[in-house]
Structure formats: structure tokens, C-alpha cells
Amino acid sequence: MRYQNTYITLDPRLYHRQPPTPLKDPTPGHFNQQVADQLGFSNDDELMARWVEIIGGIYVPEGFEPLAMAYAGHQFGQWAGQLGDGRGLLMAQVLDDNDQLQDLHLKGIGLTPYSRMGDGRAVLRSTIREYLCGHAFRGLGVRASNALGFVVSETPVRRERMEAGAALMRVADSHIRLGHVEWITSYAPELLGEFTDYMIDTYYPECREQDQPIAAFLQAVVKRTARMIADWQLIGFAHGVMNTDNLSITGSTLDFGPFGFMERFNPGWINNHSDHTGRYAYQNQPAIGHWNLNVWLPHFMHLEGVTRETLAECLAPYEASFMQHYQQGLCRKLGIPHSSESLSLAFEFMTFVEDNTLDYTNSFRALLAVVASSNHPFETILLNTMQAELSAEALLIWQDWSSRYLDYLAQLARSTEQVVDDLKGNNPVYVLRNDMAQRAITAAEQGQFDEVARLYELLTSPYKVQDIATDLDTTPPAPDAPQMPISCSS
Template identity: 80%
Template sequence: MRYHNTYARLDPRLYHQQQPTPLTHPKMGHFNTSVAKQIGWTEEEDLMTHWVDILGGHYVPEQFEPLAMAYAGHQFGQWAGQLGDGRGLLMAQVLDANDQLQDLHLKGSGLTPYSRMGDGRAVLRSTIREYLCGHALNQLDIPSSDALGFVVSETPVRRERMEPGATLMRVADSHIRLGHIEWIASFAPDLLSEFTDYMIDTYYPTCRESDTPVLAFLTAVVTRTARMIADWQLIGFAHGVMNTDNLSITGSTLDFGPFGFMERFNPAWINNHSDYTGRYAYQNQPAIGHWNLNTWLPHFMRLEGVTREALAECLAPYEATFMQYYQQGLCRKLGLPHQSDSLALAFEWLTLLEDNLLDYTNGFRALLGLVAPDEYPYEQQLLLTLKSELQSTALADFDAWAKRYLATIHALPPEQVINSLKNNNPVYVLRNSMAQRAITAAEQGQFEEVARLYELLATPYTVQDIATELDSTPPAPDAPQMPISCSS
């Protein structure tokens, strides 16, 4: 691998260097050969031979320089003070096959000075959920961390019950969060200029071409964040805990906890059982992204030439970027051009899904069964199932909408419409019930279901023989969608 451990060269106040605490008898859970090849891991015999021991904390390669990052954050809208890597270590940074910097971060690696009241560990269920979700989002072309693999162990970890401890080697383009700047502003303000230069030079080097590189950098973070959240909304993904310490400066999805993919469409869905006020409900994610950035940006006023007015201009593109990207994506999900008539049809479709609690993923994919039923029998069956759930009045509303929709696409090239529907509406997402079945089997020492879901989610836009009926079956309309615990 091409090591590029630049973070370890920064001011030592920003981190604490330490070794991982080994797990007891780590065993293989799953290994991501695609990520391994991308980062050059497969080229190193030593790494391939000892990957379980590396992830289990028993062996640290010579080129690794493990450290726990210090950062702060606002959690559920309240200042939480100093936080940091309480159960994870940045093990190394490498350049991948595309010359893109990637962080190798071992999650569940033991106590650090930032653990607070925690135990420094991760349990198997949360590890499997993060492993599969990072993989799923990447295959859906949504910027996200991924993972090299995970191991399970005999180390007992107590959460709501005693559970097996596990570790995950997360791979992400950055682990720098909005909360890093919040920490610097509160505890080491003299580092702000140096650290800002590091972020620009490392992650946004083209901003150096601007007459005002700091402002160009801040604007780029704003627009990337807006696009990421638009991606979430389009695919029906709810992060569940959008604290400032859980948002990356690169606009990549980071820190999977109580996440979920929308099943029956309810924009007010709360997937985090600790989110008592619904702050991080699916429909609130765009506004929370804006709130987090608005909280983050004023810290840069300490820098020369950065004024409140200039920061307002940096934040200003957020709403327009989000709306444009979301609306364009919504039109593509219907195979339509981005124009007002298309948006009217799209929002009517969302209303039909919401009013009748129809499945979000299946609902959009079923449009192929409406447009080309003979060519897409699977999607035709989805359409029939969807219609069978509609009462007479709702069925009339659907038929009226379908008539307008078919009349609209009639003027478009059929292949263009079909390709747009196929490429923007997945057949499979990681439903909570799917992840839970894999977790239940894994806790019995059986990882075949993890492997099957990994393969299934690798090509989410294609109907696959390895799929089961349960992979596409939503909960009953009157059943609550499974809330997920923050504890992991």
C-alpha cells in the first residue's frame, strides 16, 4: 500500500497516539475484496495473511501509526463539549488506485482518552449493520465510508444485554468532522489557521486557485453536504443521528448508528429510538444539514478576511444546491426531464405513496412494470402488489395519475425512460429486517447471510436469483417500522 500518514504529522494536541487493545480470539466475519484491491491491501502478503489479527488488534503493521482523534460537537442540538474517538483509531492513511486519500479506521479497538463513560468496544450487531450499509450506499453511488472487513471475538461487551465484541476496519476519504473545528475553536484556537490549510491542501486543493481559498473551501463543503443529503432523500435513507460530530467535511456519509432505509413511505419517520422529538426524522435531514453548517461556519471568523457577510455567502448555495439536485434526481426516478410538469407528477406520486403507506423502494421500481410490463415481469408483479393494497378511491387516484404519467412519457424515447427508471430505482436496499436476519445468524456463528447480503447489495439495480421474497417485503401497513438503538 502507498502510505500517506499526514494526520499523524499535525499538532499532537489534535490526537492521542496509542495501540489498539486486542480482542479475545478474533475470528473472520467478512472480508471486502473489492475495497482491499482498491487500497492496495491485496498486494501485501503480510496484510493478507494477518488481516484477522490486524483487525483484532493483535498485530499492527510497521507502517501503521494508530491514533485517536480529538473533536467536539453539537448532539441533538446541544453543545456536548469535547468528544473524540472513544472506541476507534485512525490506523493509517493510504493513497488508493485513483490516488485518492483513504483513512483506515479501526472501530471497536478499545479505550482511549476520549472514551468518557464508554468501554471502547463495538458489538457484532452494529458492526454488521455498518459493514453492510457502507457497502450498500457505495453501490448506490452515494458518497460514503466503506469497510475492509470485520472480525468477531469472544470479548464480552455489555449493552442492553451481553453481546460479542467485534471490530470493523472502516475505509473513508476522511474522518475529519465538522466537530474538529468546534474542538479547535474551544480548546486550541491557535491551530485554526494551520488546520484549515491542512483541510484545503489535503481534501480541496483546487480551492487554492481561488483568490479566497478559505471561502472557496467552505462553499465546497456546503455544496457537497447538500448533495449528499439530497442523495439520502432520493434513496430513502435516514442517518438517524446527524450531530455535528457525525458529518464529514468531504460530504461523505459517516458514522452509521441508528440508520434506516425507508420502507413504507412516511416522511416523518423516526428511525432512532432515542430521538424523542423527531429532530433527525427523514423529512428533517435537509434542514438539519443547514443547521449544522450554520453552527460550524462562524468559527472561521477568527481567520483573517473572513467576515460574517462572507460566511453568509458561503452558506447561501446550500438550499439551491439541495433543491436542484433533489428535484433533478426525483425526475430521473420517474424517467422524466427536469421541468415543472415532471415535478408536479413526481410530487403527486410521493403523495400517493405517503397517503397509502406504500413501500418507497418497491413503489418507484414498480414504475417499470407500468411502462414496460412485458419486459419486466418482476416489476409488473411489484405493481400488482402495490395496487392490491389500494382501496377503491386510492386506486382511482392511482389510475388517474398513471394515465397522466404514461401520456407524458409517450413523447419521450422509450429506451431513455426505461434506462432512467432502471438506473435510478434500486431493486434492493438494506432493510432493517434483512440486517437483523444476518445479525441473528452471525450471533450463532453463521456468516453466510452476511455474505449473501453483501453479494445482493453489490448490484442493487438488478433482479438477482440469490434474492429471497423477504428481501423486498416491507412490514405490514399497520406495523411500526423498526426503530434502532444508538447503543453499539
């Protein structure tokens, strides 16, 4: 691998250097060959032979320089003070096969000075959920952290019950969070200029060419964050814990905790059982992204030349960036060009899916059967299943909308092949449903990782109907069954 450990060159107040605390007798969970190839990890025979020891914290390869980052943050809208890597270490930074910097971050590997009341460990269930979700995002084409692999061990970890300790090597384009800047301005404000230069030079070098590099950097973060959240909304993803310490400066999804993919469409869905007020409900995510950035930006007023007017100009593009990306994406999901007429038709469809609590993913994919049923038997089954749930009145509404949709496609003079390509390329067949993840976890807790491996293969190509799939992979919960919230304990 091509190491480029730059974070460790920063002021030592920003981190604590330490080795991992090994797990007891780690054994393989799953290894991500895609990520290994991307990093150049697979080109090193010793790394490949010892990957379980590396992720288990037993072996630290030459070139790794482990450290725990300090950061702070607002959690559920309240200032939480100093936080930091309480159970993870930034092990190394490397250039991948696209010459892009990637962080190798080992999660679940023992106590650090930032552990607070935690034990520094992770359990198998949360590790599997994060591993599969990062991989699912890659298949969906949405920017996010991924993972090189995970291990399970004989280290006991107490949560609601005693569980097996696990560790995961997370790979992300950055682990710098909005909360890093919050920590600096609270505890070491004299470092803000140096740290801002590092963020620009490392992650946004194109901003150096602008007349006001800092303002250009801040606006770029705003736009990337807006686009990230628009991507979440389009795939029906709820992050669950959008604290400022869980949002990356690169607009790449980070920290898969109590996340979930929408099944029965309910915009008010709360997927985090600790979110008692619904702050991080699916429909609130765009507004919370804006709130987090509005909290983050004023810290840069400590820098010369950055005024309130500057920050207002930086934040201003957020709404337009989000709406443009979301609306264009929504139209692509219907195979139609972005226009006011297209949006009207798209929002009618969304309202219908919501009013009848239909499955979000399946409903979009079923449009293939509306357009060309003879060539899409799987989608025809989805469509028939959907229609069977409708009341007589709702079925008439659906038939009217479908007729107008087909008429609109005919007016656009788009070929069936063009529409089908758009529908297939923008509407996945498979997302990581909660029951899918739970079945993999249940089997893994009994020492069987075949289901993890199957889901890994399935989610590698989520836009294609696959033979390895089961009916359960596309079956939503019953219409009257609540979508269960996920625990934060991990």
C-alpha cells in the same frame, strides 16, 4: 499499500497516539475484496494472510501509525464539549487506486483518552449493520464510508445484555468532522489556521486557485453536504443522528449508527429510539444539515479576512444546491427530464405513495411495469402487490396518474428504452431493510455468516434483479406495522 500518513504530522494536541487493545481470539466475519483491491491491500500477501489479526488489533503492520482523534460537537442541538475517538483509531492513511487519500479507521478496539463513560468496544450487531450499509451505499453510488472487513471475538461486551465484541476496519475519504473545528476553536484556537490549511490542501486543493481560498473551501463543504443529504432523501435513507461530530467535511456519509432505509413511506419517520423529539426524522434532514453548517461556519471568523458577510455568502448556496440535486434526481427516478411539469407529476406520485403508506423503494421500481410490463415480470409483481393494497378510490387515483404519466412520456418523445434505462439506473431493487440486517445479525450471533455474505453479494448490484434474492428482501412490513426505531447502543 501506498501510505501517506499526513494527519499525524499535525499538532499533537489534535490526537493521542496509541496502539489498539487486542480482542480475544478474533475470528473472521466478512472480508470486502472490493475495498481490498481499491486500497492495494490485496497486493500484499502478508496483509491478506493476517487481516483478521490486523482488524482484531493483534498485529499492527509497518506503515500504520495509530492515533485517536480529538473533536467536539453539538449533539441533538446542544453543545456536548469534547468528544473524540472513544473506541476507534485512525490506523493509517493510504492512496487508493484512484490516487485518492483514504483513512483506515479501526472501530471497537479499546479505550482511548476520549472514551468518557464508554468501554471502547463495539458489538457484533452494530458492526454488521455498519459493514453492510457502507457496502450498500457503494452499490447505490452514494458517497459514504465503507469497510475492509470485520471480525468477531470472545471479548465480552456489556450493553443491554452481554454480547460478543467485534471490530471493523472502516475506510473513508476523511474522518475529519465538523466537530474537529468546534474542538479547535474551544480548546486550541491558535491551531485553526494551520488546520484549515490542512483541510484545504488535503481535501480541497482546487480552492487554492481561488481569490479567497478559505471562502471557496467553506462554500464547497456547504454544497457537498447539501448534495449528500439530497442523495439520502432520494434513496429513502435516514441517518438518525446528524450531530455535528457525525458529519464529514467531504460530504461523504459517516457514522452508521441508528440509521434506516425507508420502507412504508412516512416522511415523519424517526428511526433513532433516542430521538424523542423527532429532531432527526427523515423529513428534517435537509434543515438539520443547514443548521449544522450554520453552527460550524462562524468558527472561521477567527481567521483574518473572514467576516459574517463572507460566511453568509458561503452558506447561501445550500438550499439551491440541495433542491437542484434532489429535484433532478427525483425526475430521473421517474425517467423524465427536470422541469416544472415533471416536478408536478413527481410530487403527485410522492403524495400518492405517502397517502397510501406504500413501500418507498418498491413503488419507484414498479414504474418499470407501468412503462413496459411485458419485459419486467419482477416489477409487474411489485406493481400488482402495490395495487392490491389500494382502496377502490385510491386505485382510481392511481389509474389516473398512471395514464397521465404515460401520456407525458409520449409527449416527450422519449423511447421506451431510454425511459427504462433511467428507471433501472435510478431506482434500486434492493436496499438494506431492517429485517434483512436483523436476519444476518441473528445468524451471525449463532456463528453463521452465510447471510452476511449473501447480503454483501446482493447489495453489490442493487439495481439488478438477482437470483440470490428471496421474497423477504423486497417485502415491506405490513401497512399497519410501525417501522421500529434502532438503538444507539453499539
